[in-house]
Amino acid sequence: MSKPNSEVMAIILAGGKSERLSVFTEKSALPSLPFAGKFRIIDFTLSNCVNSGLDDIMLLTQYRPLSLNEHIGNGKPWDLDRQHGGVRIVSPYLGRKEGGWDKGTADAVYQNIEELLEENSDNVLILAGDHIYKMDYSKMLNFHLENKADATIAVIEVPAESASRYGIISVNKKGEVEDFEEKPRRPRSNLASMGIYIFNKEVLISVLNRDAGDPNSQHDFGRNIIPLMLDNGNRVMAYAFKDYWRDVGTVQSYWEAHMELLESPPRLDLYERDWVIYTRSQERPPAIVSSKAHLERSLISHGCQVRGTVIHSVLSPGVIVEEGAVVRDSVIMGDAVIGKNSVLDHVIVDSEAVIGANSLIGYGEDNTQNKLEPRNLHTGITVIGSRAHLPEGVKIGRNCKVGHDLRPENFGQLELPSGGTIEAR
Structure with missing residues (x-):
């Protein structure tokens, strides 16, 4: 694990209901589903955080959170059981600004804006809890700081024929984001958003407050927050990620990601000793x-x-x-x-x-x-x-x-x- 980084806090969005995984998410949140035998999907994002030196993590749950809460517990398997920082699991509750369930990815963060205001970190890392990948977020943070960006979006190249399934980003020669389209019918590029964002905290809070007052907004980072920042003239950068990344939000992609583990060599190396995927394991006899x-x-x-x-x-x-x-x-x-x-x-x-x-x-x-x-x-x-x-x-x-x-x-x-x-x- 890397040294703790106090310049950024991480927020993991783990509350969405994924109906496209059929029977498997009828009783469980997607991030709590098993993956690669002994792991859960959420383990990859949490392990990326601790391996990147991030130890101030807020995990936002919503849909059927019980199994996720039981798995994470106090965060000890990830060395996140701390008095200061560590991992905090937050669920919707009455008494927040409006109460009730979060309406979108951005609204999930907005509903916890008081906690955000109390944080000392100048930057906020927004992560999805349902992706399989290994990523050093500290490199993305350095890129964000070096470019003095208001927001940085992690992007990955996808095949042109499947680009319409993603949020697609167009950039200029400087790597600045010029346009963001959510699942366009005719994509202008093959750069897909990975759902990973770093924001300047003050800018994020300002934009979240503006978006919250828009009755026509879906309160989504891709559909609303990033386009609003581009309209405002904020500096938004694209950070290119070149390694394995898989969104496992469908039955087919969940199955494919498992089959990719069996390739020779596997596309995702679970045996890499300098980037361990941590998990809460049950005591079991050998196979x-x-x-x-x-x-x-x-x-x-x-x-x-x-x-x-x-x-x-x-x-x-x-x-x-x-x-x-x-x-x-x-x-x-x-x-x-x-x-x-x-x-x-x-x-x-x-x-x-x-x-x-x-x-x-x-x-x-x-x-x-x-x-x-x-x-x-x-x-x-x-x-x-x-x-x-x-x-x-x-x-x-x-x-x-x-x-x-x-x-x-x-x-x-x-x-x-x-x-x-x-x-x-």
Whole structure:
């Protein structure tokens, strides 16, 4: 960890509801979802902070914050359990300027403007809690200070064909931001905002106050705050980031980010000793692989018991793969059980789910999109909710959704065609 930096405080936005992750964010905040077996998504942003020497962190929660609060606790795994600074978890409460839930990313910060005014730091670092990457924020801060910027936005080049999914930035030869468009139909560049901003604190407070009084504003940093600063003539710089970064806000991107860990070499190195990703770990026994097991290019976490075949997949702690079972191109979360002789292909299984013996999950070539969630489930991935207990011999196609807490008796028949959904009534 680097030396503490008192010139900037960090605010992590971890309260948004992400409906595009289907069943996985129905009961949990996105930043608390498992990633790469033993980690949570929030671990990457928090670890980036401490590795960058930042120890004054405010984490803003909102949607289903319980699991996130339990995971972070007093911040000890990140060395953030301190009397001064450290990590403070803040949720919406009555008695703030308007009370109620935050209306947008900028409003989440505005609702805590009193805390911001009390801070001694001259600059504020705004971060998203749902991205996977390693970044030294101190380098971005130095760039911000050297350019005497009112705001600095971290940007990354994205493929031109996918640029319309992001906030797109146009810059001049000096690296100054000239235009910011949120998810434009016809992007003018391929520089995408990473949702990482450094603001001069006084300028930020002034702009937040102006935006709060605009009834037509969505109170969003990308849509409203940055364009307002550009209209005001503020100096806004773009800071180019060249390394791995992944927004995991959809089922497909969450799955892809896991598969990228299995490349050789992986796009994100989890084994780098000078940039450790810290987390709160449970005490588990070592993983065990039986003599009948077969493993190919997979991540196996502590506490796993593998007696079947695991190919190009990621297993979280405590997963059991029984004899004859095959797990292929899949992500299995903590304490899930894959029954004997079952086959899973392109499946994401939530924690404590049980797949009955002799089942086929994600079978066939029919790629019919999910009828209830076509926007979320259309790439062939089938999702299984937490604590769902699937009966023996069930057949489930692609782009299917199986809800939380189902029991075998909830399945009226043993086959769910591609694009189907079954949930508890």
